[in-house]
Amino acid sequence: MTDRTPDADGDGGTDEAPWRRGVHRPAAAEYDVIVVGAGPVGENAAGSARAAGLSVAVVEGDLVGGSCSYWACMPSKALLRPVLALAAAEDVAGAREAVSGPLAAEAVLERRDAFASHWQDGPQVDWVLGVGADLIRGHGRLDGPRRVVVHPPEGPVRELTARRAVVVAVGSAPRLPDVPGLATARPWTNREATASKEIPERLAVVGGGAVAVEMARAWQALGSAVTMFVRGERLLGSMEPFAGELVAEGLAAAGVEIRTGVQVSEVRRPSPGATVTLVLAGLGESEADEVLFATGRRPRTGDLGLETVGLEPGGWLETDGSGLVTGVDGDWLYAVGDTTGRALLTHQGKYQARIAGAAIAARARHEPLDTAPWGAHTATADAAAVPQVVFGEPEVASVGLTLAEAERRGHRVRAVDHDLGAVAGAALHADHFRGHARIVADLDRKVLLGATFVGPDVAELLHAATVAVAGEVPLDRLWHAVPVFPAMSEVWLRLLEEYRRGR
């Protein structure tokens, strides 16, 4: 099993006493800003507020650094990188002959452990203290306007008051469906899928989103026989349809079995460590040694004292563009990151934290806020230009709106497609390059609303598209942004040629 400690309270955190793992300054009772949750987003909120000269307390109930550092982004990408590096070498004649044999699984896991800082948060604690914030370990709860009570499992409760703002950055936890037998079967969630030191012989993966796709590829390469059980008909359902199709092809080529249109109706596991049986509604049963449920996230707001400020516990925290929680008077309660449900991505949460930090500082100085679209105090990109890369073989890199979403929002649009494998840079990149690119053009404003690239190593193509979408660069001006030959970015030229032919 993993080196995690049990999560008996089901909040997605470890139950081991985290206050034993670090030190913090003695805490005052009053701060300008109190940040609850020290994931990447809470850390950014604290950094932004400190940069504005405000005093800050950071409250953290587990490891400073949050899921991203220990059970999500970093360890998952550390698991995938060797897989993708090997696949890349194997698809270039000349390099192919120089690599042979499977992955060195033990070395991959060791490298992963290093990227997860061996689940120790010393450097991240140093970072928080280094920006001049105080760190208070324990579970934080709101206790009426501007008040936070911190409950360390040992020692006295601390009562804190915020002069300016409380920023909730408590993240999200795995959402497990209400399937009979699931709780007692102790399924893997993202925590075990990123931190396990053992490689199950047969791994069942339930879900077809980013976690399922990335972890299926990683564990198959590490030696598990992976079967995916997908409720819908395709993978990555919120992205362009060709993305899920090409990813399914890639996973199948790697040996992953994908079963679509399958609902798991019961899970049976007689004892911990025993074989898991998945009952598939109307489709018999399937056995595995471990099962990963990658079925989405829920906000960690059930035990946050929301009822003391007039909010319903348990839901996503709805915010305005500056990060202020709606339905709470007095301009003091902010929420950023996963807990808002706006975009469950580290970089987007950190963007929200920078915006909220600027808004808190402006309000503290009684300065007017710039909340016009793309203004300094509103997270416009959350609705218009969220970039995401799903790592794997192939990768999917997308920003902004898909064709379907743009049409749903009432835009008059045209999608322009190109076979990414047909550009010289891609052909040079890999011998059997399979890929696809699409831009979604707004026919009225003549700007890009979205772009999606699928193929090996397309992640680094994305930022140009993000600049074009967020910058609302006119398509006629993009025509003058000449892509390098022979690189994959030449696909921009092909897409724009096609767009200009059809207009």
Ligand SMILES: Cc1cc2nc3c(=O)[nH]c(=O)nc-3n(C[C@H](O)[C@H](O)[C@H](O)COP(=O)(O)OP(=O)(O)OC[C@H]3O[C@@H](n4cnc5c(N)ncnc54)[C@H](O)[C@@H]3O)c2cc1C
């Ligand atoms: C497997 C996986 C892979 C991912 N890969 C990527 C990726 O490659 N790129 C990407 O952009 N995103 C990725 N994500 C999403 C990313 O992990 C999240 O968007 C990100 O972690 C959100 O950051 P956060 O600070 O809002 O929340 P978290 O990282 O969850 O941090 C919240 C913190 O708050 C603490 N906390 C919670 N409640 C309390 C309380 N009451 N009192 C005190 N402390 C509390 C928690 O202990 C935690 O440390 C991935 C997610 C998963 C599951």
Ligand SMILES: NC(=O)c1ccc[n+]([C@@H]2O[C@H](COP(=O)([O-])OP(=O)(O)OC[C@H]3O[C@@H](n4cnc5c(N)ncnc54)[C@H](O)[C@@H]3O)[C@@H](O)[C@H]2O)c1
């Ligand atoms: N590379 C990245 O940026 C990256 C990687 C992993 C995760 N993430 C983020 O983390 C978040 C969570 O990822 P995720 O994959 O857990 O969630 P998700 O929402 O992306 O996908 C959940 C999947 O589970 C399925 N599902 C939901 N309920 C189900 C049920 N009862 N039975 C069967 N299937 C069910 C859905 O149909 C979907 O396929 C995502 O929003 C994503 O943005 C990002």
